[in-house]
Amino acid sequence: MVSMILFDVDGVLLSEERYFDATALTLWEMLFSPTYLGLPGEPFETQPSEDTIRAIRKKVFVDDQILDLMKNRGINSNWDMVYLSFAHQLLCILEQLLPAHREEVTDIIQREITYDSLRRIAGLLKDQRVEIEYERFLTDFGQSAVEKQDLLLYLNDLVLSKLQVETHLFGATSSLWQLCQETFQEWYLGDELVVDNIGRAPTQQGKRGFLSDEIPIVAPQEMAATLSALQEKGITLGIGTGRPTVETMIPLQEMGLLDYFEADRIVTASHVLNAERERPEYAPLSKPQPFCYIKGWLGMQATTQQCMETPLPIIDVAETLLIVGDSVADLMAAQRIGCRFAAVLTGLSGQAARAQFEELGADYILDDMRQVVEIVGEEQN
Template identity: 50%
Template sequence: MIKTILFDVDGVMLSEERYFDASALTVWELLYSPQYLGLKNDSFSPAPVESEIRRVRAEVFAQDDVLNFIKSRGINSNWDMVFLAFSYQLIRLLEVLKPQLGTEATNMLAGQIDRPQLAQIREWGATLAPDFNVDYAAFTADFAKGPAQKAEMLLYLNVIAEERCGVKTEMFSRNSDLWQLVQKTFQEWYLGDDRVAASIGRETMQPGKKGFLTDEIPIVPPAEMVELFRTLKEKGYTIGIGTGRPTIETHVPLNDMQILEWFDQNRVVTASHVLEAEEEYPAYAPMSKPHPFSYVKGLLGLSTPNSEVVNFALPIANGEEVLIVGDSLADFLAARSIGCKFAATLTGLSGQDARAKFEEEKADYILNDVREILSILE
């Protein structure tokens, strides 16, 4: 009998669309803003109108083909998505520069890349490769050559760097300076000028971003979600959250919709808690989904030390008592690692098209949306 239910947020309660928009805009900024690579083939603005957002999203993710491919390989973090998409184009640019600069260009891949290194590459690109062509669709073709899944996809960038530039490197990883830069730039887009300092400890590097946090799109009417979670709580279920969103991006919209109050506050686990655990235990990184950390932490409670969470024996003995509700393969894989039940909602990026994949993976339950969860509970 199910006693504890842990919910994902994006693709279950809130639409992922604005996250994907912010991801595309982050890649766009890193490529075209003078603050970063400053490529000349596009115009950059920190305050694009909606039609421009739609154009950028369509181009950067190749009509979402790149997004679908990344998610099909088990990547659930938008930070990782941006890191993959941008780093791939960075490697391609250094490949173009190599014939003229030799080891001066490829040495960039041997160490860490942060703002000073990007500034140098920007200078080289402006003079030696002013017509460099960003090929967004090539990402999928290159990554499809290898079997990399989940966190291995980030490391596979090192393989691509060696193939394209002839240099061995371990620079591309979640522990890199470049990943940190990407993560903070994404936060600027999602939170906007007014909120970003509270999240990343500094003001935005590129003022003018209004953020998407106040423009969230609920998947089902908030009043119906409130009724659902109120009913679950009244029936005695313990309900929590395991999300790839940072804390502020979880609490603000769910509070605004009066949803958060129905959850056990000791079991609302966010990407902020994951980052803290990764800093405490770097050998375990990355610990974002499909790593089971966020759901195990939700199961045990925020008051449980991370040392107990990372060393908790899996699969759990009482797996039939725990249900994870998510929309992605990453959520499914996390549930399987834990040894608990999994309910897939068909309200993520792929919509109803995801049914076949979840049927193939033998998900315990497949729901049209989160409201149907009551039909599978006793």
């Protein structure tokens, strides 16, 4: 009988739309803002209109096809999405710079890519015009079957094929990944909150942030009724999310949902990052790695080492733990743990995701999180 349910947040409780918007805006800024690469042709602003945001996302992610590819390959973190999409465009730019600047391009790509590296590349771009073809992401990653965190490492293969240089610098622990992550946080949190979150002032000020503009998947009062009904059945409720702590707590608190979850079972991307810094040999730990769900199962008192040394699949967890998520990454994590998984069709692909979840063996496929009460009720009868 189910005794604990761990919920993902994005695509399950809260809409992913604003996260995808911030992902698109981060890519756009790093390509076209004079503060970063400063490519010509796209006027940059820190407070784009809603219509401009829609147009940018449609363009840079090719009608969300790029987002679909990443999600379907098991990438769940928007930080990873920003990194993959920007790093790929950077390699395409360097490929075009290669004939005229081979020595300098080779030197740049054999070192960690930092903010100074981007300014150095921006200097080369002043003398040469390059083309941005967002569709090339689909072609370059479509020719390989790599998935999960191996997608980040695949960037090293693309360096070799595009630039004829061997490197192993691309991955989730790189300087460029951190730069992309912090720039994303500037967009999502806005100027007022970002300093406490990343420990420095925004590189580019003037962003309002999206945190006060969250969209619930279903009406908050209906989610509250669902969570209350589960609590009444004696089920412990927790969270395993790719959101940082502040981006999890504030909207759920404002919607009156946070108190339904046990504080000891709320694991966020902030906890994942802290674990990676504490024990870098275990990185990466973001989904589809099951770390956040294992920690939620064991409780916050469990150390990183205890979580990582927990034998998988966990004995006897199949009947007691249920994970509720909207992504392939959540499903992969649940399968490694050995527990059951309920897929909700409220993520990026909506009802179109049903066939994929059926193929991958999800235990339950639900229209939205409200139906969790029904499947738990069936087991207890």
